[in-house]
Amino acid sequence: MTATIIDGKAFAGRIRAQVAQHVARIKSDHGVTPGLAVVLVGEDPASQVYVRSKGKQTGEAGMASFEHRLDAGTAQEDLLALVAQLNADPAVHGILVQLPLPDHIETDAVLAAIDPAKDVDGFHVSNVGLLATGQKAMVPCTPLGCLMMLRDHLGDLSGREAVVIGRSNIVGKPMAQLLLGDSCTVTVAHSRTRDLPEVVRRAEIVVAAVGRPEMVKGDWIAPGATVIDVGINRVAGEGDKTRLVGDVEFTAAAQVAGAITPVPGGVGPMTIACLLANTVTACCRIHGLPEPEGLTA
Numbered sequence: 274m275t276a277t278i279i280d281g282k283a284f285a286g287r288i289r290a291q292v293a294q295h296v297a298r299i300k301s302d303h304g305v306t307p308g309l310a311v312v313l314v315g316e317d318p319a320s321q322v323y324v325r326s327k328g329k330q331t332g333e334a335g336m337a338s339f340e341h342r343l344d345a346g347t348a349q350e351d352l353l354a355l356v357a358q359l360n361a362d363p364a365v366h367g368i369l370v371q372l373p374l375p376d377h378i379e380t381d382a383v384l385a386a387i388d389p390a391k392d393v394d395g396f397h398v399s400n401v402g403l404l405a406t407g408q409k410a411m412v413p414c415t416p417l418g419c420l421m422m423l424r425d426h427l428g429d430l431s432g433r434e435a436v437v438i439g440r441s442n443i444v445g446k447p448m449a450q451l452l453l454g455d456s457c458t459v460t461v462a463h464s465r466t467r468d469l470p471e472v473v474r475r476a477e478i479v480v481a482a483v484g485r486p487e488m489v490k491g492d493w494i495a496p497g498a499t500v501i502d503v504g505i506n507r508v509a510g511e512g513d514k515t516r517l518v519g520d521v522e523f524t525a526a527a528q529v530a531g532a533i534t535p536v537p538g539g540v541g542p543m544t545i546a547c548l549l550a551n552t553v554t555a556c557c558r559i560h561g562l563p564e565p566e567g568l569t570a
């Protein structure tokens with residue numbers, strides 16, 4: 274058997290088109306332009322690439338984009354002052370502070386300072402709590418993108434056996450909450466899980482978010498399972514080139530899985546599309562406008 278490749282890039286393009294449509298409507302009907310502010314502290318080259326593509330796609334969707342680049346030595350209080358300024362700015366509906374932050378800055382303090390209504394990453398404890406209790410929340414972009422692909426491919430998820438590998442606050446835990454919200458039976462596996470291959474073998478849905486290149490082996494995957502690969506790992510390629518691989522051994526897994534997301538072109542583009550979707554959603558909630566359909570959990 275050979276797996277269906279879930280084309281995250283194409284799916285993300287459709288979501289961005291829906292976002293652009295909704296943006297055009299709220300601009301013409303209500304005179305409101307959704308705005309996203311991205312804050313980057315330091316010079317990490319990989320981060321700069323993401324920030325650039327976010328800015329470009331925000332503009333293409335008809336939204337306003339604000340970029341703040343601070344140097345790596347920026348004091349925490351200065352970052353907090355910027356966040357306060359963005360919280361108070363009526364042109365800004367979404368705030369994303371790119372992680373990881375430099376070591377001298379307390380990430381939790383910065384995330385706590387973001388107005389939960391503008392928290393398009395869904396990392397504020399208010400949104401974490403709202404999601405965990407099944408209330409209307411801002412939902413983290415990467416797990417939201419994964420959920421959209423799973424629903425699109427499988428339809429109703431209720432009763433399915435799902436294994437999430439990884440327990441981070443940004444992917445593993447919110448992913449587990451979303452799958453629970455769709456009535457899956459959810460197992461969260463991690464570095465201390467005993468007999469991980471056996472745990473993964475029971476899953477009809479596997480979400481791999483461990484950050485270790487090709488750690489999930491093809492022979493761990495149950496025949497027909499749907500595999501969502503969240504990993505984006507840069508490894509040595511031919512000669513002095515590098516290439517991106519996921520957390521799943523793609524070629525081997527694609528022999529047994531029913532469907533699988535590629536890296537690149539899977540979860541990554543969906544994450545950015547969901548960031549745009551969350552910005553429109555935040556804008557609509559802030560202004561009491563009808564929310565876009567199908568773009569939230």
Ligand SMILES: Nc1nc(=O)c2c([nH]1)NC[C@@H]1CN(c3ccc(C(=O)N[C@@H](CCC(=O)O)C(=O)O)cc3)C=[N+]21
Pocket residue numbers: 320322323369370371372373394414415505517536537538539540541542543544545
């Ligand atoms: N507060 C915060 N929120 C984030 O959402 C966040 C963050 N910090 N810090 C960094 C990570 C990383 N991230 C990616 C998003 C898209 C791609 C993406 O589209 N990748 C392309 C490949 C890009 C390439 O070729 O390098 C793909 O998978 O096809 C990758 C990585 C969001 N992050």
